Amino acid sequence: MPLTADTIVAMTSSPLDMVILGQGLAGTALAWQAHWAGLRFAIIDRDEPVTSSKIAAGLLTPITGQRLTASWRWSKLWPVAVDFYRHVEHVTQRRFFRETSMVRTLADLEGFEQFKQRMLVDEFYGNVRQPPQPDLDAAAFTQMFGSFEMHDGGQLHVAEYLAASREFFRRQQLYLAADLDLEHDVEVNDDGVDLPRFQLRAKRLMFCQGYAGVKNRWFGAVPFNPAKGEILTVHIPGLKEERVLHGGVWIAPIGNERFRVGATYDWSRFDNVPTKEGRHEIETRLREWLRLPFTVEEHHAAVRPILRAPIPLLGFHPRWSQLGYFNGLASKGSLMAPFFARHLVRVMTAEETIDPTMDVARRRELRL
Numbered sequence: 269m270p271l272t273a274d275t276i277v278a279m280t281s282s283p284l285d286m287v288i289l290g291q292g293l294a295g296t297a298l299a300w301q302a303h304w305a306g307l308r309f310a311i312i313d314r315d316e317p318v319t320s321s322k323i324a325a326g327l328l329t330p331i332t333g334q335r336l337t338a339s340w341r342w343s344k345l346w347p348v349a350v351d352f353y354r355h356v357e358h359v360t361q362r363r364f365f366r367e368t369s370m371v372r373t374l375a376d377l378e379g380f381e382q383f384k385q386r387m388l389v390d391e392f393y394g395n396v397r398q399p400p401q402p403d404l405d406a407a408a409f410t411q412m413f414g415s416f417e418m419h420d421g422g423q424l425h426v427a428e429y430l431a432a433s434r435e436f437f438r439r440q441q442l443y444l445a446a447d448l449d450l451e452h453d454v455e456v457n458d459d460g461v462d463l464p465r466f467q468l469r470a471k472r473l474m475f476c477q478g479y480a481g482v483k484n485r486w487f488g489a490v491p492f493n494p495a496k497g498e499i500l501t502v503h504i505p506g507l508k509e510e511r512v513l514h515g516g517v518w519i520a521p522i523g524n525e526r527f528r529v530g531a532t533y534d535w536s537r538f539d540n541v542p543t544k545e546g547r548h549e550i551e552t553r554l555r556e557w558l559r560l561p562f563t564v565e566e567h568h569a570a571v572r573p574i575l576r577a578p579i580p581l582l583g584f585h586p587r588w589s590q591l592g593y594f595n596g597l598a599s600k601g602s603l604m605a606p607f608f609a610r611h612l613v614r615v616m617t618a619e620e621t622i623d624p625t626m627d628v629a630r631r632r633e634l635r636l
Contacts, residue, residue, distance in 0.1 A: 271376070283460050283469040284308045286592070287478055289448055292321030293426065293601035294594045295476030296433045297609035300356060306611050310468060311437055313446035318540045320478055320570040321601065323373050325501055325520055325528055326424030327512060328603040329370060337370075339600065340579070344609045352606035353424060356531070357509070364428040365391040370421040373515040373557070423512055423520055424602040431636065450485050461590050470582075472616070474592040478573040481595050486585055489633035490595070491576040496537050497599075498546030499530035499568035504558070516553035526565070529554055531599075542567040577631075583610050583622050586629040593628045 286302065288295045291313035302309050316322075328349060330342050336566065339345070346446045353365035437443040444466065448454070453460040461473040475484055482492050503526050513519040520528045547567055575581060575596035585593070587593040594612055597604050614620040624630065 283471050284310055285470065285620060286474050287312060287461070287468055287470040288369065289313075290397065290476035290478060290480070291315075291430065291443070292319055293324065293430075293435060293605045294323075294477050294478070294597055294609065295474075296430055297352070297605035298474060298476060298594055298612060299437060300352070300433065301606075301609045301613040302357075302439075307613065307616070308469075309442065311443045312436075312445070312446055312448050312463075313338065314447050315434075317442045318568060318570055320497070320572050321428050321569040322430060323497075323570050324599075324601060325518065325530060326429075327518065327520060327603045328372075328422035328424065328513075329514070329576065330418050330420050331372065333451075339603065341607075342603075345603050346422075348607040348610065349603055349605075350428040351486045352610075353422075353429070356429065356433065360432040362428065362432040363423065364425040367420070368386040370418045370512040370514060371415055372418065373415045392480045395454040401465055406561040416510075422514060422602075426524065426602065429490070434628065447495055459590075466520050472590050472592050474594060476594045479571040481573065481593075486591050487593050487595075487628070487634065488589065490581060490593075490628065490631055491633065493574050494533075494538055494567060494595055495572050495574055496539065497531045497572055498542055498550065498567065499528055500526050500536075500547065500550050500564050501568075502529050502554075502562045502564050503563040504560050506560050507558075515557050517550055519558075538571045540570050542569045542570075562619055572598050579626055580604060580627040581610055581631065582626050583615070583628040586634055610611065 285307040286309045288299055288309060288311045291299070291314070295311065295313070299309065299311055301366055310458065328341055328346065331337065332339055350367065357363055357365060400489070403439060422612075434443060441517050448463070453465050460471045461467050463473075475481060475487060477484065478490070479494055481487060481490070482494070505525055507525060507527070508520075510521055512521070517529050519533070529550055532549050534546070537543075546569065547564065551564070573595055575598070577596065577610055580594070580596040582594045583592065587591070592612070592618070594609065608626070611623065612619060615622045628634065
């Protein structure tokens with residue numbers, strides 16, 4: 269496959285620091301952090317039209333789940349994410365990230381009791397406006413048990429962010445849209461990795477493949493617990509709300525009375541095909557508390573790269589240190605990717621030691 273000057277950097281006499289396989293949330297954040305650290309790299313991506321990253325809601329939510337718990341490591345991840353996306357916006361001269369308040373309903377007595385208990389925890393209380401005073405057009409957030417508003421939150425328009433990043437790296441001759449065959453295109457040697465078909469050599473090959481990682485010949489033993497998710501784009505005439513709303517579903521504004529709404533979790537089907545059942549589930553839950561009519565404009569589905577480990581995994585293979593891994597960001601990729609990509613780059617440049625709780629080399633499945 270011939271290369272051209274406008275697709276990717278040509279192989280030089282010295283190897284690149286790394287080749288990044290995959291340009292989703294993980295791979296893109298890793299590329300930016302490597303770029304700012306002065307590392308030499310290239311990105312290879314299949315450039316599929318629908319992936320879990322491209323249809324992701326991009327919500328950075330401080331308080332989540334039925335138990336109303338603070339997002340894991342929020343106080344560390346949030347400021348890094350904000351600085352990261354602002355920096356990328358500055359470099360690309362594009363706008364795709366905003367800080368926004370979020371409103372969460374308390375739909376039943378159990379939720380209300382959880383709220384009262386959590387308000388006693390400093391980390392929770394510091395991110396909640398009290399008393400809650402939502403003011404939403406035609407949305408039923410004034411039910412018996414009310415709601416609360418989180419004042420720190422964010423929304424990343426993921427598809428726009430990925431596209432802007434891809435264009436930047438393409439202009440830098442660091443990006444190639446191609447399908448890397450792990451069986452035939454990768455040669456692992458003592459001092460790095462060769463990709464002869466692409467005329468590339470690197471000290472490391474970093475796998476940021478998302479759900480495709482289940483078929484990785486070196487890291488495929490890492491146990492996944494994937495879930496298919498479906499998301500709708502809807503037009504809701506008359507709903508002027510600019511905050512992100514969390515109820516039976518989440519509703520994220522994208523402008524002109526259009527909203528992303530989701531999401532489903534299907535643990536049995538692993539494809540990107542939207543289903544009637546998924547659409548019906550989201551529409552039903554939306555109608556439970558939205559009194560305005562709406563029209564569905566788009567319907568997408570993709571498989572989330574959820575690992576059985578409750579946290580992301582990163583680092584290097586225990587036998588072949590030339591092979592790296594960054595995966596398992598699941599539904600919190602927009603929040604987690606900037607911080608852990610920076611950590612991984614600092615590990616590569618010997619500024620930090622790898623966080624043992626996320627070190628993929630410690631997974632017993634890989635100790636062959």
